[in-house]
Amino acid sequence: MLLDITPLRVSRDYRLLFIGQLVSFFGSMMTFIVVPWQMYELTGSSAMVGYIYLAEFVPMLVLAVIGGALADFVEKRRLLRLTEFGQAAASATLLANSLLETPYVSVLFICVAVHAGLAAIQRPAFESFIQKIIPPELISSVMALNSIRWSIGAIISPAIAGIIAVKLGPSVAYALDLVTFAATIYAVYAVSAVPPPENAERPSLDAIRKAVRYAKSRQELLGTYFIDIFAMFFAMPQALYPALAVIYGERYLGFFPAAIALGALVASLTSGWTKSVHRHGVLVTAAAVLWGFAIIGFGLADGIVVALLFLVAAGFFDMISGIFRGAIWNQTIPNHLRGRMASIEMVSYLTGPMLGSAKMGIVAEWFSVKIALVSGGILCVVSVLAAALFLPGFLRYDGRDGIRRRHEEEEAHAGRKAEE
Numbered sequence: 001m002l003l004d005i006t007p008l009r010v011s012r013d014y015r016l017l018f019i020g021q022l023v024s025f026f027g028s029m030m031t032f033i034v035v036p037w038q039m040y041e042l043t044g045s046s047a048m049v050g051y052i053y054l055a056e057f058v059p060m061l062v063l064a065v066i067g068g069a070l071a072d073f074v075e076k077r078r079l080l081r082l083t084e085f086g087q088a089a090a091s092a093t094l095l096a097n098s099l100l101e102t103p104y105v106s107v108l109f110i111c112v113a114v115h116a117g118l119a120a121i122q123r124p125a126f127e128s129f130i131q132k133i134i135p136p137e138l139i140s141s142v143m144a145l146n147s148i149r150w151s152i153g154a155i156i157s158p159a160i161a162g163i164i165a166v167k168l169g170p171s172v173a174y175a176l177d178l179v180t181f182a183a184t185i186y187a188v189y190a191v192s193a194v195p196p197p198e199n200a201e202r203p204s205l206d207a208i209r210k211a212v213r214y215a216k217s218r219q220e221l222l223g224t225y226f227i228d229i230f231a232m233f234f235a236m237p238q239a240l241y242p243a244l245a246v247i248y249g250e251r252y253l254g255f256f257p258a259a260i261a262l263g264a265l266v267a268s269l270t271s272g273w274t275k276s277v278h279r280h281g282v283l284v285t286a287a288a289v290l291w292g293f294a295i296i297g298f299g300l301a302d303g304i305v306v307a308l309l310f311l312v313a314a315g316f317f318d319m320i321s322g323i324f325r326g327a328i329w330n331q332t333i334p335n336h337l338r339g340r341m342a343s344i345e346m347v348s349y350l351t352g353p354m355l356g357s358a359k360m361g362i363v364a365e366w367f368s369v370k371i372a373l374v375s376g377g378i379l380c381v382v383s384v385l386a387a388a389l390f391l392p393g394f395l396r397y398d399g400r401d402g403i404r405r406r407h408e409e410e411e412a413h414a415g416r417k418a419e420e
Contacts, residue, residue, distance in 0.1 A: 004141040004272055013133050013191040014142070017126075020187025022149045027180030029157035030164070030173040031091060033241075033254055035108055037165045038098070040242035042105055046369075050239040050361020055109045057354035059117030064346045066121065076125040080188040083122035088181040090115045095174035103170075116350075123346045129191075130330070143326035144271040147264055147319050154261030162245075162254025215344050220332070223281055223387070223394025224325040225348035230383035231288040231321070232352025235295040235376045237311075239357035240369050247369065248304045259308040263315025264322075271323060280324040281397040285388040287321035292380030299373025325349075328397065 007014050036049045070079060090111045097107040134142050164173045215221050237244075238257065245253040277283060294314035301307035333341045356376075363372040388395055 004138075005145065007134050007138050007142045007145060010138075011133050014130065016187045016190050017129075017184075018145065018149055020184040022152065023183035024180045025150065025153040026157045027091075027177035029153045029257075030161040031094065031177045033158045033161040033257065034165045034170045034173040035094070035112060036239070037162075037242050037245075037253060038103065038170045039105065039108055042103065045365065046240060046243045046361040047365040048105075048361075049242055050358040052109065052112055053239060053354040053357035055113045056116035057351065057358075059113050060120040060350055060354065061347060062120075063117045064120035064124070064344075064350075070121065070125070076129045077188060077191060079125040080122060080129070081185070083118045083125075084181065084185050084188055086118040087115050087122075088178060088185070090118070091174060091178045091181065095171060095178060098169070098171040098174055116354075120346060120350075127330070127345070133192075139327055139330040142330070143323045144268045144274065146326075147268040147271075147322060151261045151265030151268060151319075155258045155265060158254035158257040158261070160254065162251070165253065166250050211341055211344060215341065219391045219393030220281060220328055220397040221341075223391045223397070224284060224328055225344070226387045226391070227284055227288050227384050227394075228321065228325060228349050229352040230387055231291055231318075231380050232349070233356035233359065234383060235292050235373075235380035236353045236356040237295060237298065237360060237373060237376075238353065239361040240364055240372065243364060243369050244307075248307070252304060255304075255308060256311060259311035260315035260318070263312040263317075264319035265315075266312070267316045267319035267323070274320075274323050274327070277324075278398045278400050280328050281388075281391075281394040283324045284321050284328075285384060285395065287317045287324070288384045289381050290317040291321065292377045292384065294377075295380065296374055296377030299370050299377060322349075 008018060036052060039049050039052055040046070093107065094111045097103045097111075130142060161173050164176075215225070241253060241256045244256060245251075291314050294310050294317060297310035298307055298314065301310055329341065329345055360372050360376060363375070
């Protein structure tokens with residue numbers, strides 16, 4: 001039942017990336033909290049907060065596809081290094097803007113867009129790098145460890161960021177974020193080289209189309225994409241955190257994301273059982289439905305303690321879904337497609353939160369925060385169940401079959417390339 005730390009023991013490169021990203025993510029989460037708060041302070045509009053996530057969505061959508069194609073062709077460390085420096089520059093710009101007497105709203109939009117675009121290029125390289133240094137049977141453990149890393153930063157950092165934003169101002173938080181980039185920059189320079197697969201395809205529209213056709217041919221992959229998109233689009237509450245802080249008290253600004261992260265941490269720490277469960281599609285569906293019910297409860301809560309408990313439950317179920325979605329992706333997709341498929345995955349798991357946050361902000365502006373949350377939770381449950389019913393192959397998916405299929409496809413690909 002307890003957490004499996006075998007990947008940290010067997011892989012030096014994974015240890016380096018894990019520690020580096022643990023430190024860096026602590027700072028990044030501060031910016032994640034402070035940018036929406038600064039926007040709300042400057043404009044007083046939940047809709048404007050929602051538009052932040054829309055600004056992130058456009059470059060993410062465009063550059064994720066390019067990043068996936070690059071990750072399957074170029075040396076992965078190079079992409080990781082360039083994107084880390086670019087994201088650090090975006091944080092430095094946020095810091096400089098916050099020091100102005102009247103910060104520019106436009107700079108907030110530009111910086112979050114740049115950061116999202118660079119993350120879209122980086123993520124496929126990171127995912128395909130992990131697949132090369134960790135054996136398939138340990139991927140579920142890697143997903144759990146990655147979630148632990150995320151949870152630690154997402155629990156502690158938002159609470160601190162909320163206090164800093166209210167008491168000291170955004171500049172301090174942005175400065176701390178900038179300093180923490182040193183850890184990941186060191187890590188991406190210290191890891192070993194992982195060359196692209198032999199006979200790797202050059203980045204091209206045809207290479208991207210191959211990945212899209214591959215994804216469309218497999219219901220177990222389509223299920224992970226659509227169910228997560230529906231769950232996050234309808235029920236992601238993050239755009240409402242500043243407005244909720246006004247309702248419950250400004251001191252609680254960082255408590256909302258921290259509560260979700262706490263639930264995710266509990267799920268990760270008790271995730272040892274996930275290695276023994278093979279019906280991954282069923283678990284993803286059930287967890288997404290329960291996420292929706294938790295958001296309904298959050299919207300109906302009449303006190304801060306109850307509200308936070310529902311968010312803890314939401315974070316728990318979201319992480320269970322994430323562990324099994326990650327297992328499906330990393331256990332079953334052949335390595336020569338891993339970077340491009342990681343870009344499709346990134347589009348799927350960020351489309352929902354980004355567009356959903358914009359939707360939540362607009363609905364709250366037109367109606368109320370409670371209506372936005374409750375209606376979103378209901379639509380989440382309905383849409384997830386409908387998607388699962390239309391994808392029976394996803395519900396039947398067995399992880400053991402996925403691992404076998406990956407090995408068969410990699411052998412077949414190697415044979416075709418040898419003949420060429």
